[in-house]
Amino acid sequence: MEKIIQQFLALVESRNQNEPEFLQAVTEVAETVLPYIVQHDIYYGQNILLRMVEPERVVSFRVAWIDDQEKIQVNRGYRIEMNSAIGPYKGGLRFHPSVNLSVLKFLAFEQIFKNSLTTLPMGGGKGGSDFDPKGKSDTEVMRFCQSFMTELFRHIGPNRDIPAGDIGVGSREIGYLFGQYKRLKNEFTGVLTGKGVSWGGSLIRPEATGYGVVYFTENMLNHHKDSIDGKTVVISGSGNVAQFAAEKCNHLGAKVVTLSDSSGYLHDKDGINEEKLAHIMHLKNVERKRLSAYLEKYPKASFFPGKRVWEVPCDIALPCATQNELEIGDARTLVANNCKAIGEGANMPCTPEAITHFKSNGVFYAPGKASNAGGVAVSGLEMAQNSLRYNWTREQVDDKLKDIMSDIHSSCLHFGEEKGNINYVKGANIAGFVKVADAMLAQGVV
Numbered sequence: 001m002e003k004i005i006q007q008f009l010a011l012v013e014s015r016n017q018n019e020p021e022f023l024q025a026v027t028e029v030a031e032t033v034l035p036y037i038v039q040h041d042i043y044y045g046q047n048i049l050l051r052m053v054e055p056e057r058v059v060s061f062r063v064a065w066i067d068d069q070e071k072i073q074v075n076r077g078y079r080i081e082m083n084s085a086i087g088p089y090k091g092g093l094r095f096h097p098s099v100n101l102s103v104l105k106f107l108a109f110e111q112i113f114k115n116s117l118t119t120l121p122m123g124g125g126k127g128g129s130d131f132d133p134k135g136k137s138d139t140e141v142m143r144f145c146q147s148f149m150t151e152l153f154r155h156i157g158p159n160r161d162i163p164a165g166d167i168g169v170g171s172r173e174i175g176y177l178f179g180q181y182k183r184l185k186n187e188f189t190g191v192l193t194g195k196g197v198s199w200g201g202s203l204i205r206p207e208a209t210g211y212g213v214v215y216f217t218e219n220m221l222n223h224h225k226d227s228i229d230g231k232t233v234v235i236s237g238s239g240n241v242a243q244f245a246a247e248k249c250n251h252l253g254a255k256v257v258t259l260s261d262s263s264g265y266l267h268d269k270d271g272i273n274e275e276k277l278a279h280i281m282h283l284k285n286v287e288r289k290r291l292s293a294y295l296e297k298y299p300k301a302s303f304f305p306g307k308r309v310w311e312v313p314c315d316i317a318l319p320c321a322t323q324n325e326l327e328i329g330d331a332r333t334l335v336a337n338n339c340k341a342i343g344e345g346a347n348m349p350c351t352p353e354a355i356t357h358f359k360s361n362g363v364f365y366a367p368g369k370a371s372n373a374g375g376v377a378v379s380g381l382e383m384a385q386n387s388l389r390y391n392w393t394r395e396q397v398d399d400k401l402k403d404i405m406s407d408i409h410s411s412c413l414h415f416g417e418e419k420g421n422i423n424y425v426k427g428a429n430i431a432g433f434v435k436v437a438d439a440m441l442a443q444g445v446v
Contacts, residue, residue: 005034012053019102021323025109025348026053028367032426033433048437052112055105057081061151063129065143067136077148079127079155079163082108085439088159089125090115090376092166095173099128103323107166110347111376113432114369117408120380125161127152133168145176153181158189158386164379165194167322170240171206190386193379197391202382204397205375210244210345211398212374212405213318213366217343218252219409220364220424226340229253234314236260237321238284238291241345241372245318246277258309259291260321265309266291268301313337320345328353335361344368355425370408370428377404 012026030049037043059079067073078101081089091111094104104126112124129148133141156163165174174194181191188200195201204211218228231254235242238259246256255271259280268276279297283289292303310317310330317339319326323346331354334342341364344350348368350358358365378401385391392400408428415434416427 001035001038004038005030008034008049011050015054016102016105019105021102021106021348022109024324024352025106028348028352028425029109029113029429029433032423032429036430036433042441043437046441048440049433051440052083052433052436053109055080055082055108056084057155058101058105059127059152059155060101063131063144063148063151065140065147067140067143073144075129075131075144077127077129077151078104079152079161080104080108080125081155081161082124082126083112083436084123085436085443086116087121087123088157089161090122090164090379091125091127092164092375093169093173093177094126094128094166095131095133095168096128097130097132098322099130104128106323107347110369112436113429114373115376115380116432116435117370117411117428118373118377118380118404119407120377120404122162122376122380125163126166127163128166128169131168133173138172141173142176145173146180149177149180150184152177153184156181156191158191158383162190162379162383163192164376165240167239170194171196190383193382195382200382200386202378202385202397203391203394204401205378205382206240207244207247208378208401209241209372209375210246210320211248212377212401213241213245213320213343213345213371214248214252215374215402215405216366216371216409217316217318217341219406220343220366221341223409223413223422224364227252228316231255231315231340232257232313233316233318234258234309234312235318235320235345236265236309236325236349237319237346238266238280239320241375242318242320243277243281243284245320245345246272247274249318250274250277254316257314258312260309261291263290263292264303264305264307265312266294266301266303267309267312268294268298270300310334314339316341316343318343318345319349321349322346323348324351326350326354328357330354331357334358335363339363342366343371345372347372359423359425365424367425367428369432370412370424373408374401374405377401
């Protein structure tokens with residue numbers, strides 16, 4: 001079996017050189033899915049996984065725009081349409097200097113399995129640009145988004161490819177992108193998700209990824225006769241996912257003690273309660289300040305420049321910032337401090353070595369493709385509401401989100417059981433694979 005896996009990975013690497021993030025994502029899936037394929041004749045010999053790792057379409061384009069000093073700037077734009085076997089392409093747009101083909105292909109590949117796990121009819125895709133919205137004026141962001149959509153609109157549509165937000169793409173950016181799409185196409189359709197509620201968006205969509213990771217972590221703990229109530233939680237990041245993960249932790253009785261940004265991390269040993277979290281949301285979302293500004297109002301807290309949150313003792317860790325932010329040294333520290341559970345809010349935030357260390361030390365580990373699927377799940381619900389021209393209540397959407405996260409957890413249990421223990425990585429990978437693979441077989445070699 002090891003030889004089959006290595007031969008497969010060698011072939012993928014030869015076709016995708018200098019793409020470490022993508023190869024990391026493929027390796028993690030191949031190690032659990034290839035043994036399953038070999039054991040099931042329906043998939044064996046069909047090159048299903050090799051077809052999945054090859055994007056159906058890769059679009060790359062120039063984005064030229066004019067800044068406030070009337071200088072012409074040039075960025076790169078991308079859309080990776082990875083797999084449409086079970087529905088139209090669905091996945092976010094990321095605006096960040098780190099964006100390249102490797103990062104977007106890894107995200108699009110992960111999205112195939114994540115979307116499959118939600119049970120909703122959505123294929124996998126991802127896109128974005130190396131544009132950095134930080135420090136840009138609203139007018140500059142608008143000009144960039146309009147230029148970006150002027151090319152992207154040719155490749156997307158409500159029944160073809162439905163982008164959403166991601167890092168660097170929040171409600172402001174979605175608004176500008178949607179406005180330009182509407183102008184170019186002269187139609188009002190649900191082509192983007194994450195829209196404002198007054199113009200086609202869904203309640204709970206901003207909260208969905210953060211809420212979802214906490215719901216999944218709670219399901220995981222409940223299965224092992226435990227609960228999030230009364231637990232100390234460390235969270236990395238301070239964007240949308242981290243903020244609402246903290247909010248839901250508070251709702252369920254946990255104490256959140258950290259958040260972070262690119263400059264360092266905030267530690268409030270008394271807990272970041274609802275009042276303090278509201279202040280952080282204002283700092284980050286309205287004033288667009290660094291987390292260190294929190295100390296101006298709450299001086300008892302501490303800020304640690306250039307450091308990571310994982311050195312703070314906790315019961316639960318929720319990495320909600322970016323890929324590969326939690327390394328083997330961090331994992332050793334968390335285990336030594338008796339951390340019980342890891343729920344990934346970001347995409348692939350834990351390195352392979354860190355994941356191995358968690359599993360070998362009995363820490364409950366939830367991979368992002370399962371635990372952070374809440375965002376795309378509610379995007380799917382937003383698409384349904386757009387088709388119905390109807391809005392569900394906040395309670396209705398939240399109940400549907402809870403049910404979806406519970407169903408994902410059940411799928412992981414079904415496929416991930418190993419000698420009485422649950423391998424959530426294996427469970428999520430195989431459960432996501434089976435639905436897509438069955439559709440690909442039914443549709444022929446296309």
